[in-house]
Amino acid sequence: MQEIVLHPLEKYLRSDRLPHTWCPGCGIGTVAQAFIRAVDELKLDPSQIAIVSGIGCTGRIPLYLKFDGAHVLHGRAIPVALGVKLAKPNLKVVVFGGDGDILSIGGNHLIHAARRNADLVVIMVNNFIYGLTGGQVAPTTPKEAYTYTSPYNPDSKPFNAVQLVAASGATYVARWSTAYPVLLKESIKKALTRRGFSFIEVISQCPEIFGRLNGFKTPYDLLKKIKDVGIIRKNISPFDTKYDWNNEITLGEFVNKDEPTYLDYLNQIIEKARGQGDKK
Amino acid sequence: MALQQGALQAGKRVFDVIVIRDRCKECGLCIEMCPTKVLDRENTYNVYGYRPTFLKNRDRCIGCKICENICPEFAIFVKEVLK
């Protein structure tokens, strides 16, 4: 009989909700762990962190982590998170979403938040498929992959999200994978301690659906493929990154610059408005 | 155990890998990713019907924590054994 054993990061978990409902071997749990490990190592005050997610497997993260959280509508985590941040600028607000939630239905909000350099951290877990609804094609699915709504592959070309978000004006853009959780954690630490819009794409394994539909028999088989195709490159422009399932998915940090953030602009606006005197 | 005590006295770091058995979902990532292959699957089931991981070769564990970091279930972690 095992006595009650606590994981070192237990205080960040809603233990009464575990075990979570992600499949055995799913990468989302790894991403969640990297996030709370980053929070722990930075010694951030957990009560000053808010996490917002949309609908999907990745969207379930707030259900299991002990932070102020919101599990909102499909694709709308980013505007909700922006509202939270603007109302309470001292909070660190982090968005979790899958590739469908952030890039497809939420695509418009993503590019505008990047354009505004909104003070948010967006962690997009890319498992190449719509997992929670059973396995439909996503805007990041490789052309040749089989999904339940792309049975006659190929479908259209997938997005290279790094290029899209960099072009929209994000000031921190990185892509990692669940095969390197420590590098992911370090990147999250950077994102949590900087201002402006930070976007981290995480290539992740969906063994039960994407894996099974495409010939990967075990979670490790799929993670090994993700590890092999993910090539870490330094000092490379986001527009030179590759997103090719058969060749290379470039990992690394591609944009990291300091620019005035949305909060800076809003504060300037308030100063300007007040300076104009009290004429109604 | 004697080997461990010997290792401690020799100045080598010794690690223990603790598995929260009822959280493990038998995904096998920790077993496959371990660089020194010190983990294996038990023959007995946990309360959910999965066979959890266990540390089969303590002497060769180098404390890299790849198992701890990769585990999606918060089911495994590494503790250093101090004198």
Added chain:
Amino acid sequence: MTENILFTHGNQAVVEGALVAGCRFYAGYPITPSSEIAEEMSKRLPKLGGIYVQGEDELASINMIIGASMAGMKAMTATSGPGYSLMQEGIGLAVATETPIVIVNVMRVGPSTGIASKPWQGDIMQARFGSHSDYEIISLYPWSVQEAFDLTIEAFNLAEKYMTPIILLSDGILARMREKLYIRSPNEVEIIERRKPNVAPEVYKPYARDENLVPTIASFGDGYAIIRDSLTHDERGYYLEKPETQAHYVWVLNEKIKRNAEKIQKWDEKFTDDAEVVFIAAGPMARIVLAMVKEARSEGLKWGFFRPITIWPFPEKQLNNAVRNANNVIVVEMSYGKLIYPVRWTLRNNIRIGHIPWLSYVAPSPDEIRKLAEKEVMG
């Protein structure tokens, strides 16, 4: 004192009311005939240290104000028909998470793009049933510039009191018509703030309720590690896939409004004590109908007037009481037929319900309504 008196239009009145009520966050998207609300908010909020965000679309707008409210601010958006349709999912989210927000729908001609700058009253049912599944909503519809100001404050108060979104209806007439507005100062009106929890985080349950079925919900950053979930949830805010959880959840979301309906409902009635025919109308159209009823009364006709001010929850008891001596009611509205529905549901079987759907977006004169009324009363 004269700086508190303006000669202004309905959209301006909504802004003045919101600012007095303590609204300091606005996210919106331009759409005729509501854009003046956004424009004025973008000018006034920064002066008060508030935040104006121009959302990239209406979906961003409604979700941003929900986020701001979850973090503790009073937040508002304004739109018209096409944008209001886009916001329905967001309204459902506010209902499900019990987040107080105010949404202004300045109704215009429809369906679809319709005619942007022309008034209509066609969204009255959508205010109640626009989002999917079961919920109750509170919706107010002012008929004058002063009432637009007062009801905006009331909207924020009701939102904070019942932890629910409020639909403030307006239309292209009210948005643009100019009247005298007296801007009450904050200490002249009641301003309600949402309650804050006073228990320790370990024992706190975000959706535990008082006798009015209203929860006390912590804001983000207050240290309660609260989860606001759009999935069906229990008292802890935890998603549970259990029939009894769903049954209680849907019951409580609806009952919260229904049980408190009589505290919420506002209405207006005139000459109903001995009225044989009662005319029912809402918003600015009701002023035309009242003018007609007054003239008819002065000629000896026993006509009465009833105006729902809270369209939802519809003042059913009050209407039944107003028509107790009548044998005929006539609903007058600038649409094909919306207000007619709650009237039909409410009234007893032996009363005749007539309908004057005014299908022009040019508001009628009292005489034009009078002619149609005479026909409707006879026929």
